[in-house]
Amino acid sequence: MKILIVGFNVQADVFPLGAAYLKTYARKYHPDVEIEIKEFSFGSRYNYETNKNTELQALSYILLSKPDVVAFSSYIWSGEMVKDFARAVKQISPEIKTVIGGVEASSDILTKDVDFIITGEGEIAFKELIDHLKGTRNLDEVHNVVTSGRKNPIIIVENLDELPFPYEIELKKEYAAVRLETARGCIFSCNFCHYAQPKLRHFSVDYLKRNIPYLFEHYDFKNLTILDANFNTNKERMLAILDILEQEFTKKKIKLKVHVELRPELIDERLAEAMSRFSFSLAVELGLQSTDKEVLAFANRPTDLKKVEEALLHLERYRINYKIDLMYGLPKDTFFKFLHSMQFVINNAVSQNKVVAHHFMQLNNTAFADAPGISRITPEHSSMVLKTDRQDVLDLYKTKLFVDMVNEELKLLK
Numbered sequence: 001m002k003i004l005i006v007g008f009n010v011q012a013d014v015f016p017l018g019a020a021y022l023k024t025y026a027r028k029y030h031p032d033v034e035i036e037i038k039e040f041s042f043g044s045r046y047n048y049e050t051n052k053n054t055e056l057q058a059l060s061y062i063l064l065s066k067p068d069v070v071a072f073s074s075y076i077w078s079g080e081m082v083k084d085f086a087r088a089v090k091q092i093s094p095e096i097k098t099v100i101g102g103v104e105a106s107s108d109i110l111t112k113d114v115d116f117i118i119t120g121e122g123e124i125a126f127k128e129l130i131d132h133l134k135g136t137r138n139l140d141e142v143h144n145v146v147t148s149g150r151k152n153p154i155i156i157v158e159n160l161d162e163l164p165f166p167y168e169i170e171l172k173k174e175y176a177a178v179r180l181e182t183a184r185g186c187i188f189s190c191n192f193c194h195y196a197q198p199k200l201r202h203f204s205v206d207y208l209k210r211n212i213p214y215l216f217e218h219y220d221f222k223n224l225t226i227l228d229a230n231f232n233t234n235k236e237r238m239l240a241i242l243d244i245l246e247q248e249f250t251k252k253k254i255k256l257k258v259h260v261e262l263r264p265e266l267i268d269e270r271l272a273e274a275m276s277r278f279s280f281s282l283a284v285e286l287g288l289q290s291t292d293k294e295v296l297a298f299a300n301r302p303t304d305l306k307k308v309e310e311a312l313l314h315l316e317r318y319r320i321n322y323k324i325d326l327m328y329g330l331p332k333d334t335f336f337k338f339l340h341s342m343q344f345v346i347n348n349a350v351s352q353n354k355v356v357a358h359h360f361m362q363l364n365n366t367a368f369a370d371a372p373g374i375s376r377i378t379p380e381h382s383s384m385v386l387k388t389d390r391q392d393v394l395d396l397y398k399t400k401l402f403v404d405m406v407n408e409e410l411k412l413l414k
Contacts, residue, residue, distance in 0.1 A: 001133065002034045004067035006058065006085070008078040012041035013176035015219075017227075018073055018102065018122070020166035025123040028164060030130050036065070037171065042081075059088055062096075069097045069133065071126070074104035076361065079381040087113040099129070103194050106364045107146045108380040117146035119365070120154050121184070121198065123163060160184065160203045165211040167219065177223040178215065182208060182241055186229040188263075190301045191367035192289075192330070192360065195229035205240050216248035223257050230263040235271050242278060249280045257281040264288065264324070265307040272314035284315065284322040291344045292337040295330050300367070305344070312348045324349050328399045329360035329385045331371060335399055342406065353410050357403045359396065360385045 005019045019037045026035060038061060042054040062070055070089055072082035086098040090113040100109060101118035110117055118125045125144035131137035139145070143155035157163060160183075167178075185200035186193070224245070232238050242258070249256050257280065264286045275282055288308065290296055296303050315322050324345055328338050342355050362374055363382040373389035376382075386393045 001032075001069070001130070002065070002067045003036070003069040003071060003130070004062060004065055005035065005037045005071045005073065006062070006082075007037070007039045007073040008054070008058075008081050009039055009041050010077055011177070015167070015171070015175045015178045015221075016073075017166055017179045017181070020169050020171070021163060022071070022101075022122055022126045024164035024166050024169055026127045026130055029127050030134075033130060036067075037169075038065075055085075055088070058085065059092060062089060063092055067096060069099060071099040071101060074100050074102035074109075076104060076363065076382045079104040079109070079364075080378060083109050083111065083114070087111070089113070097133070101126070104364055104382055105146075107151060108364070110146060110148065112148075115147070118144050119146060120144045121156050123157055124155050156198050156201075157184075158201065160201050161207045163203075165214060167211075167215050173218055174220040176221065177225060178219060178221045179225045179227050180212075180215070181227050182231075182237075183228045187233055188230065188301065189367075191299050191371070192327075192363065193229070194363060194366060196367070197365060200233075202237070205237065205244075208241055209244055212244050213248055216252050220254075222255060223259065225259040226261075229261060230266070231260045232262045232266045232271060235266070239271075239274055242275075242282075245280065246278050257283055259283045259285065261285045261287065264311040265304045267311035267314055269314045269317075272311075272318045272320060275320055276318040282321065284320055286311075286322060286324040288324050288341070288345070289327040290330060290333060290337070291341045292333065295332045295337060298332045299330060309348050312350075316350055322349075323352060323354075323356050326355065326357040327360050328357050328403070329388060329391065329396050331368070331374065331388050332390060333388070334390050335395055335402075338399055339402075342403070346406075346410075353413065354407050355403050355410070357399075359400065360388075 005022060007016050007019055016037055016039050023035045023037060026033065040054050040058050072085060074082045082100055086100060089096055089098055097115045098113060099116045099118060100114055101122045105117050105119050107117065116129060125142060128137055128142040129145060132139050132142050140152060143152055145152045183200065183202045185198045186195040187200050189196040245258060260282065262284050289301065291305055326341050326345060345355055361382055362368055362376045362385050374385055375387040376385050
């Protein structure tokens with residue numbers, strides 16, 4: 001059996017972490033199955049010529065590869081594409097089985113051209129689906145699978161240390177950016193976020209100590225992103241992991257930027273001081289989203305603004321490179337409420353000199369996916385919101401224009 005895992009990305013030079021997890025876990029149980037990962041970059045998704053060339057390239061590759069199964073990774077930037085590609089695959093080679101998985105995967109994208117949807121975490125489900133395709137497991141025993149008239153029970157990987165290290169795989173060894181999970185899930189349950197769905201689990205520090213050196217020894221890269229939501233939930237663990245990176249960074253003597261996402265209220269002076277001691281460049285992202293009590297309560301995102309202020313002071317004092325993000329278009333938000341959120345950032349994020357604001361994207365498989373009063377541009381796929389209970393598309397566009405105008409003015413203050 002030959003399986004081709006296909007991904008579409010905006011960036012061309014990022015390690016395909018999700019697909020690598022699928023392959024390394026499946027080959028533990030199915031070493032006889034040939035599993036290939038192939039990534040395609042479409043650059044600007046608004047460039048018709050780029051997209052057209054990508055479509056021809058990908059479909060030609062699939063046809064020449066002659067796989068028995070094509071499994072598509074579906075993310076917010078590729079959800080629409082993979083459904084179209086599944087249909088195209090059936091047109092050029094109807095006998096190929098098509099699978100769609102990833103954070104975007106849900107029963108909403110199931111069509112006659114999609115044989116299987118895998119929802120939630122994919123490693124166990126992908127392995128069990130191979131069992132089924134080999135004839136050793138009934139379809140109703142394959143977790144996380146959705147087919148026409150069927151939605152099987154969900155399962156997650158309880159012990160993350162059971163997953164093989166995804167970088168121990170036969171792919172090229174030079175990337176602009178690599179990504180690393182040290183945990184899955186989140187202690188918080190924000191209604192707009194995917195991370196809130198599975199429970200929080202951690203790779204052990206021993207697992208990371210064993211495997212991170214392999215990444216540095218066998219790969220060349222300049223950026224490493226730790227994907228954990230709120231990496232500083234456990235401060236001692238966070239610093240232990242950064243110490244592992246420091247040791248490998250010192251050995252390899254490379255130019256490296258490490259990107260992390262931190263919960264601002266959990267940053268104290270001790271943590272800020274500790275972060276300032278690392279030799280590599282540390283880039284911290286802070287998700288604030290809003291300062292309005294009603295907006296935050298409806299999003300199930302408790303926020304202590306006094307502690308956020310204190311965290312920003314600590315980061316400023318120890319000269320930690322950070323950016324703090326807002327989100328406009330959330331339910332219950334208005335233009336004037338958002339102005340107060342902007343004012344908080346401008347007053348407290350002293351060195352940022354820019355308001356970083358993202359348009360609210362209504363994501364599949366989140367608590368807000370079916371929230372009343374929200375309309376998005378593509379109903380069955382995660383996409384930007386056009387209307388909420390308080391704002392219409394014109395309000396949202398005015399907000400974007402105002403953010404752009406303020407940022408132009410802030411440039412003059414540098």
